[in-house]
Amino acid sequence: MSVYFPQKKLPYLLVLPQLIITAIFFLWPAGQAVLQAFYREDAFGLSQQFVGLENFVDLFSDPLYYKSMLVTMVFSFSVAFLGIGVALWLAVMADRVIRGKMVYQTLLVWPYAVAPALAGVLWWILFDPNIGPIALFLDRIGLHWNHFLNGDQAMILVVISATWKQISYNFLFFLAGLQAIPRSLIEAAAIDGASSFRRFWDIVFPLLSPTTFFLLVVNLVYAFFDTFGVIDTTTQGGPDGSTNTLVYKVFKDGFIGLDSGGSAAQSIVLMAIVGLMTVIQFRFIERKVQY
Amino acid sequence: MTDLVLKNIGKTYPNGYQAIPSIDLVIEEGEFIVLVGPSGCGKSTLLRMVAGLETITQGDLLIKGNRVNDKEPADRDIAMVFQNYALYPHMTVRANMEYGLKNRGVPKEERQAKVTDVANMLGLDELLDRRPGQLSGGQRQRVAMGRAMVRDPKVFLFDEPLSNLDAKLRVQMRVEIRQLQRKLATTTLYVTHDQVEAMTLADRLVVLNKGKAEQIGTPMELYDKPATTFVAEFIGSPSMNLFDAMMTEEGIVLSDKTRLPMSHAHRGSVIWGIRPEHLQQSDEANADFSLQVQAVESLGAETLIHGLLEDGSGQPKPMVIRLAGPHLPEIGSYMWLIAPAKHWHLFDAVTQQRL
């Protein structure tokens, strides 16, 4: 578009509401976070003391922080790979059927609308050591389940809950991606004698790779930042920090530990991570155009 | 009475690029003026300057004697038909046509009467309640024209309005536009890159090249007496055959083998031209030169023969001739040709201007 209205003042008026909201609820807090990261508050919040980079030094010499990083990595990549794998499989199946495609889409898409916090509750019920049908079934076959005590089991529970919600999102993108592949390509491969299995790995999967990469980034971002609810309703970071992701730790240290300086320093680190991921995402979107 | 005057109009972009150095044009009431030229020649820019969609950086634009340089497009009393029609997709045909009147505060009954009138004239009555998405290309084109017509503007502006139509529809709409314009007698400025469209529609043509008006005149003036080699090549299809030549006392020397007697005061390098349709077949004795046949395009009513003119330089020059009726010369054979002197065109080799 190269056509513009000539008015000079009107555009400022139009962006003003968004700028005000952004300034008050975003720039101001972000600035506060940066400031607080350099101060330390006493336990009663009465006095503040400038400590320079000490909060960051503390942070990066704290083994718990590294543990939290590891937990976040394990959690995020598990959610991303599991979610992408299952969704791709379902999408390929749905692309194959002719009748009922829309029905399947409807039946698979609704978990997107469920709040992460509620997803956590729903799976907790299934896995509750006292009343959960799955947990009790596992007990019967000799696998004792208690995610309140067992860190690995807690991790499995939050991964399943977070993935469950995200499958529908991935499924929609894969289905759209599959439908965008020209039929003639598949037909050409069939004439070249490729079996349906070969066709998928040689033609379909490479053509879907932009979608897959995009979803990988989106899923990682989701697992990083949007899964607070899942963790807070089910494990609250426990047991013993085994599901204490970076975002959850910011909240825990800030509101429960009342360590505003340490929490702010963590916020800064997280902001850097989000910034990096956003840049990757946008770089990728620019590149995607050529495909 | 003059309707539209462009006085020393020019456009320079903020980055210093001069799109249009200076153009003077006086348009009479009811005249149909076509701006024609290759893409990038500035014809659309000029039209949009008249419309008020591009700022004019130099000169004066007068509509009915009033200087309108700084007026909003809506206040210039012009109407425009766009290449992509620019119909509002969410409005019905009726609403599309009414919209400009509505914004001007024309009362509802008057608006509806006007729309009904114009729809009648264009055969759109049946389509008034449809949306643009439900119309064919030709119908959309007609609605775009209807939208321009309901306003009774002083000037119609057309920006390549037929280029999105298929060939057959284009011819039909061309005739229709001409008839309508005659009937309404509204001054019209029409931009196209298609020289056939330009020739058939225009009262007068403006041939633009790199932002400059190469020539302004009636279609036949441009055809008979092109002012520059650019116009000579642009107007007419296939385009004029042009050859580098020398003007000497004996006449024009095309090459060692071809000399055309002529007396002219000019001496030195010239460009000699003749249109394909003006070359005639003859016998060897009377011929001015011979042509080796390379390709024959039979179109039924006429035949285009592409050949090479041997000039002894070892680099034969291509030439096209156009003969009425069917001809089937053998590929590789020679044809003897006469170029009648009254159809010659001579241009200065340096300035490219007509001599």
Place this chain on the structure above:
Amino acid sequence: MIENRPWLKMFSHFILVFGVLIIALPVWVALVGSTQPEGSFNSGSVPLWFGDHGVQNWAHVLFAEAGSTLQIPVWHLLLNSLIMALGITIGKIAISIISAYAIVFFRFPFRGAIFWVIFMTLMLPVEVRIVPTYQVIANLNMLNSYSGLILPLIASATATFLFRQCFMSIPGELVEAARIDGAGPIRFFFDILLPMSRTNIAAMFVIMFIYGWNQYLWPLIITTDDTYYTLVMSIKSMLSVPDGDIQWNYVMVTTLLAMLPPVAVVVGMQKLFVKGLVDAEK
């Protein structure tokens, strides 16, 4: 597929049905559990078929109180959630659409800088800057208020981006035609741009409604007065019961009620929702 092999199709259907069932399993168990009498869970697994306390449980939660730790009926929480979700949705759409309009259809000094400031909000979900944002809200005396629930969440680069993209695909000739037809920027916005963006606005509405409704952390930290609790976050207080004596049947009813509105919106407006989602990420 190219070959018409019936068993392949059967297999696909089988996998899909299996997937659908697994996905639906937790909701099924919650639904069945929500019809059981209190205390029926102490004796073992959640029953896999409906009990006879359905109406009783649902009515109790909806109109009496959500549970022993939350003595407030769920309809009140539903209302709060609705206010918050609609406030966020409408606010976001309104401010995003006008700022996108300014960015696409006008040229003005600092346009690039303003664009980048808005773009930066994309990088900072509220979860990341939670502590300082809380302090700002506290300073502004907006704890326990609807404006505190809504305003910090309506600055969104996502919506601005979507509208920007949608506006950029509108041909320039249409703007020119409107100018020639005598429409200024305001008239163009209301007469042409808004009606043309109807489906995009609707799609955005669906996505933002879900976003607003599902907010959890933000209402959790800025509301201490349960008259401002939203439905999704209230689940937390029903679960954090001393000595783990959770009233599961009420929790299940509340969970189902809390997911019902956004799920209904997604299923009911599936086409718009899918379009909005896929477009937003392009």
